[in-house]
Amino acid sequence: EWRLEVFPGWERQFPSMADVCAWLRQPDALIQRNSRGLVLLMRRGEDRFIAKRALRQERRRWTQLTSLYRRGEGCRTLRNMARLHQAGLPVPEPVFILEKFRFGMTVASWGVYRYVEGATCAREQAAQIAATLKQMHAAGWVHRDPHVWNFLIHQGKISILDCAQARPSRSRYAQMYDVALLNKCCPGSFAFYGVAESDQVYRLAQAQNRLLVVWRSVKRRMRG
Numbered sequence: 001e002w003r004l005e006v007f008p009g010w011e012r013q014f015p016s017m018a019d020v021c022a023w024l025r026q027p028d029a030l031i032q033r034n035s036r037g038l039v040l041l042m043r044r045g046e047d048r049f050i051a052k053r054a055l056r057q058e059r060r061r062w063t064q065l066t067s068l069y070r071r072g073e074g075c076r077t078l079r080n081m082a083r084l085h086q087a088g089l090p091v092p093e094p095v096f097i098l099e100k101f102r103f104g105m106t107v108a109s110w111g112v113y114r115y116v117e118g119a120t121c122a123r124e125q126a127a128q129i130a131a132t133l134k135q136m137h138a139a140g141w142v143h144r145d146p147h148v149w150n151f152l153i154h155q156g157k158i159s160i161l162d163c164a165q166a167r168p169s170r171s172r173y174a175q176m177y178d179v180a181l182l183n184k185c186c187p188g189s190f191a192f193y194g195v196a197e198s199d200q201v202y203r204l205a206q207a208q209n210r211l212l213v214v215w216r217s218v219k220r221r222m223r224g
Contacts (some may be wrong), residue, residue: 005075007082013044014096024051024098024110030054037073041115049095050117052077057109072099072109077164081113084163085140090132091160092116116159116212118152123186125153130192132158134176141166142174146182177205184209
C-alpha cells in the first residue's frame with residue numbers, strides 16, 4: 001500500500017500518485033548514492049527539487065519494525081522540515097512524502113523538498129553554523145546532529161539541510177549537547193555559540209558524548 005502526502009501549496013504541481021511516480025522515474029541527475037539512500041536532483045518546469053530515497057528503510061528489518069511507532073525516514077525528515085519552515089528557520093521547503101506500507105510497517109520511504117542553492121559547509125563556517133544553531137534553540141528546537149556537512153552556505157547565508165533527528169525542546173542540556181557535537185567536528189566552536197568551556201552543563205554533555213563514542217566502539221567489536 002502506497003501513500004502520498006503533499007504539503008500545502010504543491011497540490012497543483014503534484015496532483016496524483018500516478019503523476020508523482022512517473023515524475024520520480026525521470027531524475028535530472030544523481031547527486032549521491034550510499035548505503036543509506038539515493039539523493040536525486042529533479043526538475044519540473046523552472047523549479048528544481050531534491051528527492052531522497054531511504055534505502056536503509058527498504059533493507060533493514062529493524063528500521064522497518066520501528067516504523068510502526070515512528071514512521072519512515074522520509075516522513076520524519078519532511079514533517080520536521082515542515083515544522084521548522086513554519087517556525088521561520090532556514091530549511092528547504094517540503095513538497096511531498098511517498099511511502100509504502102506492509103503490515104503497518106514502512107518498507108519504502110521517499111521525501112521531496114525544494115532545491116536550495118549552496119555548498120556544503122566546512123570548518124571555516126563554524127561561527128555561522130553556531131549562530132544558526134543558536135537561532136534554532138531560540139525557536140525551541142534542537143538539531144541533535146549538527147555536523148558541518150548537514151548545513152549549506154550560499155552568499156553568506158546558512159541553510160539547515162538534514163533535520164531528520166531534530167526535536168522540539170527548550171532543555172538547556174539538549175542545547176548544550178548540540179554545542180558539544182558541533183565542537184567535536186569544529187574545535188573551538190563552543191566559543192562562537194557563546195558558552196564558556198567551564199560551563200557545567202556543557203561539560204556534562206561533552207562527557208556523555210565521549211561515553212557514547214566508547215559504547216559504540218564496544219558494540220562494533222562485539223558484532224565483529
